Amino acid sequence: MGTVAVYFVASPLQYLAARQIAARFEAGARQVLLWYKPGVGPVVRPDHWDASAYLPWPRWDPLPGPLGRHRRLRDNIRLVADLVGPCDELHLHSAVFDTEAINYFLRALPRACGARTMHARILPDGIISVRRYPLSPAKRVAQHLRRLRRLAAPELDYWPFSGDRIGSDAPFCDRIYVLPGLPHEYPADKVVTLAPLATAAAPDAGAPRLRRGLVIGQPLTGTGLLDTAAMQAVSTEIERWMQAQGIEQVCYKGHPKDPQRELWRPGYEVLELDEPLELWLAHERFDAVAGVRSSALLFAKQLYGEGTTVAAFGWDRVRFKSNGERRDMAAAFRAAGVLVH
Template identity: 30%
Template sequence: MSIKTDQPDALNVYLVNSGFQTVASVTLANKRKNNIFICFEQFLLNSVQSINSDWAARTIKFEKKKGLLGRRRGVVSYLMRIFALLSTFPQKKVNFYMITIVGSEYNYIIDRAVSQYGAENVTFNIIPDGSSNIAIEYFSSERKKARVQKRRVSWLDRAYNLRYTPYSGDKRGILSDIVNKIYTIPGLSHEYPPAKCEALPVPRDTLKVGNGKKKALILGQTLCNDQLMSSLEELEVKKKIINFLSCENVESIYYLPHTVAKIYKIPYELMIDGAQLVNSDKPFELYMLDEQFDYIISVYSTALITAKLFFGHRTRVVSIGSGLVSASTTDFFTNFSLYNEIGIEVIQ
């Protein structure tokens, strides 16, 4: 597939499925014109519109239909809504920005966009999220890699005028030739080819923290629920957090529950006495930018990395109690190894 690298006059379409994707997409949109946000959840749409009500934004979510061949019928409906919306804009070129090219809500867009606009008039760009900002997730076996690369159009897809585009390189398709650019967080080490990467325009210089009264944000986690920490170990972590905040003479303490804890009504881990519970539907990334804290504290989370790279030296980002986490996954140690590199303080 031949894809042009620069299309400044194109329509920029952001497929937003998380708080980080919202913030990253917004930083790109601030530097561009002709932007439209396709949000997978209503709260993400609300976040986009709260930043700039003039931006075009819609909630369009892929949902499997009930009954026979429900997934394919859901894809058809999803694509119809997206491309009906895009057809209302006059631009004949389109830049897509998404987290991956894998999965029904992303991959089927590729063939449909190429068919509608022409391969020379579309680009597909990746904004990695979570651990994908750091490391490439390769196929676990050559057999799985070959199966994805040689995937053929099934007769069922053909019946619904669908085509799933094969890809290569890695499990998320980020290294595929289909992908034009990979947008990375400035200052963060990663494994992607430099020639294909462009740093997100993080507005670090415009962020200001501190008004004379020290303010801290504790990020809730689900470590006990995920069996990565016992309740006694969580209590020990909370004591460490309280001691740290006391030594720093922090006056205002806020607690932001983990999204999973709010949705499934599980205990709010790391909540300490005296902290003000944050009742906000905003993604953490947007709440963090709006409030701008002197300290951001948790145990182990990519959110700490995001906070440090967004705020730099303006905010002290602190990992407390990571030594008590019962984790041996590559994801844990890959993230943890970055803390010292980018200036996250570690109190085990």
């Protein structure tokens, strides 16, 4: 019977966090992975888990026919219960627990698997995890309305709670995982800080090591973010910054919608990857990462932690939709530890 750790993930970052938790904090448990965003599928390595499967999101992927969303919820519970099997203890990991697609598992899965105890544990969700999101009165009412489903299906017994919407204040939550270097507002007695998520081996002490940098490209002129002159100026600024950082080898990862490789400079090594960028970054090591406003910069900083300098360039030239968008995006990047130039 024993313990089973279940992970509901929706992003590559959550997936890599789940891998570290499985290895360091849930060692000895049966490991079951569920991903509910199709884009996560390519980063999943099934051989790293005892069981894994795609879990359709009920609201966006209901079953055909009447009450498709309701039937999808019940079908998902049966799917996960079959993967988990009989057990004594369940540890359910998710970045958020107020959504009906996850919350119903809190009560339904222990009953379906015969578990005597259950603990919910929160996965880090990058920038979203740096602040609290209190449940509004309307959302509190919606939680109780969701309990009405149990009248038609007893296993759909929603567990209402108060405070932060991710469940950090809820009585069923006993642990909150956070990324190193990122601020948070969670109860200190529940917080566990993960190690940097990158798995690249550290170099031998005293051994010479090539200082490596990565430039992350994205479509700039074609999308109107920068004009040609500004793009060229930013490209030069990034190149000079890499030199100032003492970088000896610069790799360039273009974007599928950036066939011109606008930030590329002579001497950069162009990467052609046969795996998702997020998974590739996890087993590589870079001393500096640069780009303009790609979300991959946020991912890189959250992945590598304090050991890698990550910088975003050209923000004085980039055309944002509004000053509010510029302000909010700059706040998010800086909160993650990304230098904004």
